[in-house]
Amino acid sequence: MTEGRSRRPGPRIEEVARVAGVSKSTVSRVINGEKYVSERSRLAVHRAIAMLGYSPNHAARTLAGSRANAIALVISELGSRVLADPFFAGVLRGVHAELAGRHVQLLMMMNQPLDGEDQVAYLTGGHVDGALVVSLHGEDPLPRTLHETGLPIVVGGRPLAGGAVPFVDSDNFNGALQAVRLLVSLGRTKIATIAGPHDMAVGMDRLSGWRCGLAEHGMSVALVVHSDFTPESGALAMEELLRRAPDLDAVFVAADIMALGALRVLQARGYRIPDDVAVVGFDDSVLASTAVPPLTTVRQDVEQFGRTLTWRLLSELSGDEKLPQSILLPTSLVRRTSA
Amino acid sequence: MTEGRSRRPGPRIEEVARVAGVSKSTVSRVINGEKYVSERSRLAVHRAIAMLGYSPNHAARTLAGSRANAIALVISELGSRVLADPFFAGVLRGVHAELAGRHVQLLMMMNQPLDGEDQVAYLTGGHVDGALVVSLHGEDPLPRTLHETGLPIVVGGRPLAGGAVPFVDSDNFNGALQAVRLLVSLGRTKIATIAGPHDMAVGMDRLSGWRCGLAEHGMSVALVVHSDFTPESGALAMEELLRRAPDLDAVFVAADIMALGALRVLQARGYRIPDDVAVVGFDDSVLASTAVPPLTTVRQDVEQFGRTLTWRLLSELSGDEKLPQSILLPTSLVRRTSA
């Protein structure tokens, strides 16, 4: 009478208990790493688990327990642009690496225009224990909304409308600062920038770094054109800069992908790189090394980014107090040919 | 006594039943779209669900039912290379679009060298109903292994060691064929190719298309160099081709990213593009439009790819018979400047 339904394969916790000569409760304690288990029992249980090839049923743990044993990876703002970014690929790799070995599922969610509300409902409905939010637009309200519901979240990239939402980000400010210092050390005196849009923290922080670097040397911070992280807009921005200052001798471009467009315009106008104009990009994406000439750029460790993001969330979930609210990851200059 | 544990928020199925004036069973039937429910009950239940904002508990459904209500997205072979590929980003977008509205979770899994066995165990352990496998190397044994366990899977990209594993792929053969026909129609007579590696179906299929296109016109298929989908190896391959045939007048490159390297070599040697040498790439990635000169290439609809992949799996899961075993998606030529 007990063999009624079509069962999933594999042993149950009860069998482990029998083989180990203890109760279900004790097996459960061992699995969840609780204290108050004798060394003897712990060993017996581990042996039994290995012998039977036991693996706990996720649904049952979630249903019975107070955790969902899953976290969400929320890709905000239509997903398309985030995903097209090789940056994201590296982050995802890091996230996964950090998750390895833990019994935590990674759920993918994209923020489609339709289901904004549904998504918040789903996330706060107990289906996940926390969320990693990768948001491009700094003013996306989602991170804040989620955080206010009390759901533990960590945002990848500093949110502009963040309030006190924990985030992990690359040190964009210092990366840009280093780039400018390099250009100055090379003797450049008329240093422009192609910045990102106003509504993205990543763009604004790089712009601040550029400003600060110039200010250090009393140089003008007038040569700014905002652009939107596409090669085409990078090209347009470069044209605008050249119109305003045909004699500029360096450009700090806030993303490699825009630098590609800028490079094309400079070359078309007959500027030699780096002789006439030095160019520094940002990201050290694959585009940088394949560009002609290969691009000097600011490197960020995207895999580390993903690992840190995940680590921060999991630590919070496991009750770790005194965690840093937010974390900045170092960036470093990569010298190639363009500067 | 009934309010014992810390509960997740929201109403239970029992409350929906009470409000709708029917039994739990009937509510369950409505939710799962079973037949044998009167129109009257169905309406009442829908109304109650809307009123209460009810959403079924995933863990409970999974535990009680015979389905896991989740599918896995398995990124095979170290993940790094697949992910860095913008191709993958589009696929993922498609996958997600197709999943929208269904109560199916998307679990991310990466195939790390360590946990090959664990992964198979996890996937076949009833945690998911099926899997989408995105595999780069055609000879990866994972798709076949999984398929043999009986787990419904669909592979993105034709597997070489596939056996009868269902897959979805772009029509690489015809894409290459079209590319060659274009080159022929442009009067080119010495058409080389930079092919992908031997162990990837995507490379081999494009190579076959190139061969076939040349054979149609009785042209030589001798000018082949294999490469590995990086710009650097594309450059090396181009150098090799020029050594063997300095007078070639066209190259079909099996990926835009390799074409970038080839372009660089050709330009460095003083060949004019497309005047001296016409170049056609494959993928229509972002690289193609930003290349100098903009690359004529073969386009594949990556989002459609993801949608189709998912559709095929879900159809199988819902018991659809007479599904096509595998599906090829059309590719089309995009004319730009390089040919």
Next chain:
DNA sequence: GCCGCATCTGGGAGCGCTCCCAGAACCCGC
């Protein structure tokens, strides 16, 4: 009239865990 079949419904067992509770065993200090 009656038997069969299709349609619809509710009751309730059970999915495989976690976590509460009660209790056993042991140590400590007075």
Next chain:
DNA sequence: GCGGGTTCTGGGAGCGCTCCCAGATGCGGC
């Protein structure tokens, strides 16, 4: 000696669903 704690253990009541079963009802044909 006894009360108090800490350490360890097993029993068992759920978690919120699905799905089997039994039963009620309606409708057709003989």
